[in-house]
Amino acid sequence: MNEFEVTVLGCGSATPSLLRNPSAQLLKAAGHFFLIDCGEGTQVQLRKNNIKIQRISHIFISHLHGDHYLGLVGLIQTMHLLGRKNKLTIVGPADLKEIIEIQNKYSETFISFDLEYINTNPKKSEPVWEDEKIQISSFPLRHRIDCTGFLFKEKPHPKSIIKKELEKHRISISEIHKLRLGFDALDENGNRVANEKLTTPGPPQKSYAYCSDTNYFEAIIPFIKKVNLLYHEATFLESELERAKKTHHSTATQAATIAQKAEIKQLLLGHFSARYKHTEPFLLEALPIFENTWIAEEGRSYVVE
């Protein structure tokens, strides 16, 4: 299984509405369920999309504006009420811990599982978590309060062995593990055989960058360079550029410009202001600048091929 897929649970901004939910996404990658942001109502959105909440291992929170985290305490308490045993890791601003713990304290909720907190650094990019298959880092965005984006990047996949060449060069099976990791092998006489002769490259590494709430901010480009899929907020159309600047948000034009400059493969726009009933104008605005643009729709899944 090499699933790498983002399901949009909420693509609205500022306040929940009848039209859109506040920010939340589920990323399935490297065998994990990663929840990214968790606005009010995310629990119900998870259920609507048949996502098993106990499968979520990590929750990433970009910043402490309510539309990005107010569903978190309820989700944690629901996980507890439903008898969760597995550890849950929360990656986000340092102050989040206090917000969660004070509410668990006053409700006398003694969480049935380990809650691990990993603090993001709002000043510089840092790795926040990794296992053998994926590495995740945060990087600063530019918003009214401290806010970070997240980069999810698969580690190199094991190389594929060319069986025929293995036999031809008389390489024993015990060498395969080294070969898959990219090292050279020794034949039965102890002679070194170059990895490239015996293997083909594994599947390409997939990557996803999540950039919630930010001004147009070229400093993020090195962190998101050439990612397979970039989610970038587009709260406004370019006709509301002044409002975008003032509220520390981006326009569709700006998001597409970042995508183009970062040479990413596919762009996903979201965090639409409630003033816009329809999202086609975001697509029309972005396309001339960056062709591979998708518009976030709640309940839709975006597969990174």
Added chain:
Amino acid sequence: MNEFEVTVLGCGSATPSLLRNPSAQLLKAAGHFFLIDCGEGTQVQLRKNNIKIQRISHIFISHLHGDHYLGLVGLIQTMHLLGRKNKLTIVGPADLKEIIEIQNKYSETFISFDLEYINTNPKKSEPVWEDEKIQISSFPLRHRIDCTGFLFKEKPHPKSIIKKELEKHRISISEIHKLRLGFDALDENGNRVANEKLTTPGPPQKSYAYCSDTNYFEAIIPFIKKVNLLYHEATFLESELERAKKTHHSTATQAATIAQKAEIKQLLLGHFSARYKHTEPFLLEALPIFENTWIAEEGRSYVVE
């Protein structure tokens, strides 16, 4: 206008689900919009029911379990984002202030209106707010954590003047105000004329009692005696009596028994456990004990006649 009407916004328990929202009700009474409890998703429920959120003047929170208050911070922040100027009064447990303020602090939300906090007393019944038309008090329930019910009771309505009798007894117009309040009048010669001769009673005082999350608890009966409408939680059916006791909740049988003993006029059951897809069994269980029973349905309004 003499509106006195409860709209149920959420009648589920514990966690939000696709079936039911967590607790929230809007009471229109004495010209006010009172929100009672505010579980996650209440904002959207208010919108779905076309209730203008800025008309809400007071929010009453029974206790600090998430399904009764987790929608509150988001609602306050939405009121702020939409430019509210009018004061909002929060009536609830003392610790609620810290929960709200810490989240406004970390989101750097400087609320645009006055937020007034009135603490409920979990140990004894106390008046919490009143104006010339209505008096509201809290009273202790018996739950796993401190929890109060609320009683909303209209003050006596002004009496109606019998014009014919006014003329007959030669009472001047300046006496009308006193008469409407129930005092006797003086005729043009300075002789006292009994109020009863000159007036008929005003409309009866309406009352609503809200009893969220509680064990079967007869101590509440004096506070809710003879109310027009009693909302009482019925999380379980009697077949789950042991579970009800253990989780500090009530069964439909117990709620109906309280209604019957308190001689109230109309009972409204809610806070149904997610284990029950259908609510008819709650009605069937309550009816033999208390005939005038309604089952809470989200979006339905219950008028106190």
